[in-house]
Amino acid sequence: MNNGSSSTDFILLGFSEWPQLEYIISVLVLIFYVVILVGNTMIILVSHLDPKLHTPMYFFLSNLSFLDLCYTNSVIPQMLVNMWSSEKSISYVGCMLQAAVALDLGATECLLLAVMAYDRYAAVCQPLHYTVIMHPQLCHRMVLAAWLTTLGCATLISTLTLMLPRCGHQEVDNFFCEILDVIKTACVYSKVLEVVFLSLSVLFLLVPLTVILISYGVITRAVMRIKAATRWRKLLNTCGSHLTVVILFYGTAMSMYLKPQRSTFQNEGKFIALVYIILIPSLNPLIYSLRNKDVKNAVKKILCMKNWSAKL
Structure with missing residues (x-):
């Protein structure tokens, strides 16, 4: 340890074995960080x-954006x-604390x-009873349950x-304190x-992925019964944004936590974690706003109000 660092500190190796690449990555991370802050704040x-x-959809989306802001602010600075x-x-x-x-x-x-x-699923398959x-109250309870349940498990x-x-x-051997890498620093097995982590x-x-697949299976079955030629376009407009985010998120998350824990996969895991931390949170607002007329109209309305206030 140099420069008087405490013996209890951890050393984050990150991409230090590639100094030139580390500089390029840091610039990209900074750019994406600004995009994450601006995009998710705008969604909220x-x-x-x-x-x-x-x-309900935008209530959940604003919670997702708030979560992404918390996640990136806990790691990127x-x-x-x-x-x-x-x-x-x-x-x-x-x-x-960062790992937890x-x-x-x-x-x-x-x-x-x-x-x-x-x-x-409720919006597509139960449109007449959707508001019921x-x-x-149900939306707030589901979100609160999600936050509190995971808090207990992460603490454990x-x-x-x-x-x-x-x-x-x-x-x-990572650029942040990811729980699996912190566990590897222990000298005992x-x-x-x-067992608990697995x-x-x-x-x-x-389990959540199974729920998502079942929901979309039922949605697809319901849409196939519709004889209108535009049925798939309606499905894409209703569920396309969420489905895109699910594919991106679960693709990287499962690569991180369900892959074999071998040293040969460590460098690959760093880049997967980088995608998970900076790319997905920056894409979430873009995916939802670019494909959604309501969000684009709301952004335009807010910007117009700001311009009008500035002129006054």
């Missing part, structure tokens, strides 16, 4: 300010600081995407990880932790 604002967007400095350390408490927050928010996003799939099924995993002896191992991975990855 338009969903709140425009009365036409006071619907520290990541940029480490990339732009020679000392790539993070405190022990900070590392554990990332795990909690990642699991919460799985549940939110499943809730949004159920919302799309997706009433505001983080506590078990915290109890593992380190034996002086301080190097985390914990069967209990492995069980929770199945619970928060595969």
